[in-house]
Amino acid sequence: MKTEFDDAYFMQKALDEAQKAYDRGEVPVGAVIVIDSTIIARAHNLTETLNDVTAHAEMQAITSAANYLGGKYLNQCTMYVSLEPCQMCAGALYWSQLKKLVYAASDHKRGFEVMQTQLHPKTKVLKGVLEQKASHLLKRFFFEKR
Amino acid sequence: MKTEFDDAYFMQKALDEAQKAYDRGEVPVGAVIVIDSTIIARAHNLTETLNDVTAHAEMQAITSAANYLGGKYLNQCTMYVSLEPCQMCAGALYWSQLKKLVYAASDHKRGFEVMQTQLHPKTKVLKGVLEQKASHLLKRFFFEKR
Numbered sequence: 362m363k364t365e366f367d368d369a370y371f372m373q374k375a376l377d378e379a380q381k382a383y384d385r386g387e388v389p390v391g392a393v394i395v396i397d398s399t400i401i402a403r404a405h406n407l408t409e410t411l412n413d414v415t416a417h418a419e420m421q422a423i424t425s426a427a428n429y430l431g432g433k434y435l436n437q438c439t440m441y442v443s444l445e446p447c448q449m450c451a452g453a454l455y456w457s458q459l460k461k462l463v464y465a466a467s468d469h470k471r472g473f474e475v476m477q478t479q480l481h482p483k484t485k486v487l488k489g490v491l492e493q494k495a496s497h498l499l500k501r502f503f504f505e506k507r
Numbered sequence: 508m509k510t511e512f513d514d515a516y517f518m519q520k521a522l523d524e525a526q527k528a529y530d531r532g533e534v535p536v537g538a539v540i541v542i543d544s545t546i547i548a549r550a551h552n553l554t555e556t557l558n559d560v561t562a563h564a565e566m567q568a569i570t571s572a573a574n575y576l577g578g579k580y581l582n583q584c585t586m587y588v589s590l591e592p593c594q595m596c597a598g599a600l601y602w603s604q605l606k607k608l609v610y611a612a613s614d615h616k617r618g619f620e621v622m623q624t625q626l627h628p629k630t631k632v633l634k635g636v637l638e639q640k641a642s643h644l645l646k647r648f649f650f651e652k653r
Contacts, residue, residue: 412579413570414602415561424559433558448624449602452595456560477623478594 366398368441368463372491375441376465378405378418379498385410389498392418392442394426394435401438402426418442419450423457435459436483443495445472445488454480461485465495512544514587514609518637521587522611524551524564525644531556535644538564538588540572540581547584548572564588565596569603581605582629589641591618591634600626607631611641 371393378391382405394402404421408414419442427433435454439461446454446464451473454462458481467488469475480486517539524537528551540548550567554560565588573579581600585607592600592610597619600608604627613634615621626632 408579408602412577413573414579415566415570415599420561424561427559431558433554433560447598447602449595449598452593452598452624453561455594456554476625478598479622 368487368490371395371400371439371441372443372463372465372495374400374403375443376491376494376498378403379443379495382406382418383498383502389502390418390442390444392422392440394422395439395441396426396430396437401429415449417447417450419446420453423453427457433457439463441490443491444468444499445474447471448473448476448478451476451478451480454484457481459484461487463487463490465489465491466499467492514633514636517541517546517585517587518589518609518611518641520546520549521564521589522637522640522644524549525589525641528552528564529644529648535648536564536588536590538568538586540568541585541587542572542576542583547575561595563593563596565592566599569599573603579603585609587636589637590614590645591620593617594619594622594624597622597624597626600630603627605630607633609633609636611635611637612645613638 374393375391379389383389387406391405402422402425404418407416435457443465445468520539521537525535529535533552537551548568548571550564553562581603589611591614
C-alpha cells in the first residue's frame with residue numbers, strides 16, 4: 362500500500378498535534394513543518410502549560426525547524442497548521458520567509474487574514490485542508506469549557 | 508542623590524540591553540519589562556546567535572516576565588523597548604494584554620504602526636523616549652555592516 366504524502370497527510374499530522382493540546386486542556390492547535398516530504402518539526406499549543414502567550418504551536422515549530430536546519434530561514438519549508446495563524450505567528454512566518462503555509466480552519470476573529478498581517482511576499486497560502494476535522498475539535502473544546 | 512524612576516530611566520536600561528546585542532553583532536534592540544517601578548525582565552535581540560527569527564528582545568522579555576509573575580498576562584506591566592515592535596512582537600503584546608508600551612525609535616518600514624498590527628485595546632502607547640540615542644545605535648550598526 363502506497364502512502365500518499367499529500368497535503369491531507371501532513372495536515373493530519375498537525376491535527377494529531379492538536380489532539381495532544383486538547384488532551385492537556387490547551388486550545389487544540391497543532392503544527393508541523395515539512396521539507397522535501399519530511400517532517401522536521403512538530404508542536405502543539407502550550408500557552409497554559411507554560412504560562413506563556415508566545416507558546417503557540419506555530420512559534421514553537423518555527424524555532425524547532427530552524428534548530429533542525431541550522432539556519433533561521435524556512436524558505437524551502439511548508440507549515441501545516443490546524444488553525445489560521447494569528448498576528449504574532451504570521452509576523453514570525455514573515456521573518457522566516459516560509460515557502461508555503463497550509464492551514465485547516467479559518468479564524469475570522471483573530472486570524473491574520475482579517476487582521477491584515479503581512480506574510481513574506483514569497484509565501485504561498487492554501488487553506489481549508491481538513492477544515493471540518495479541525496473545526497470540530499476546536500468546537501468540542503470550547504463547548505466543554507463552558 | 509535621588510534616582511528618578513521615570514520613562515527615561517527605564518528606557519536607558521532597554522538601551523543598555525540594546526548595547527549588549529550590538530556587542531554580539533546582533534541588530535541592537537533591547538527591552539525591559541517593569542511592574543511597580545521594578546524591572547522584572549531584561550532581554551536583547553538574539554536572532555543571529557540563536558538562529559531563530561522569534562528571538563526578538565520583546566518576545567524573550569514577555570516569556571521572562573510571565574515566568575517571573577507566574578501568569579501569562581502583563582496587564583499591570585510596562586514594556587520599554589528601544590525600537591518600535593514588529594508585527595510578531597506587537598501580536599504577542601496583544602495576547603499579553605500589556606498595560607503600557609514605551610518605545611524609543613520608530614520603524615517606518617516594519618513597525619506595527621505602519622503594518623497596522625493591533626495591540627490590546629487597553630494598551631497605552633508612548634513613543635520617542637530617548638529616540639535619538641536608540642536611532643544612533645541602530646544607524647551605527649547598519650553603517651558598520653555595510
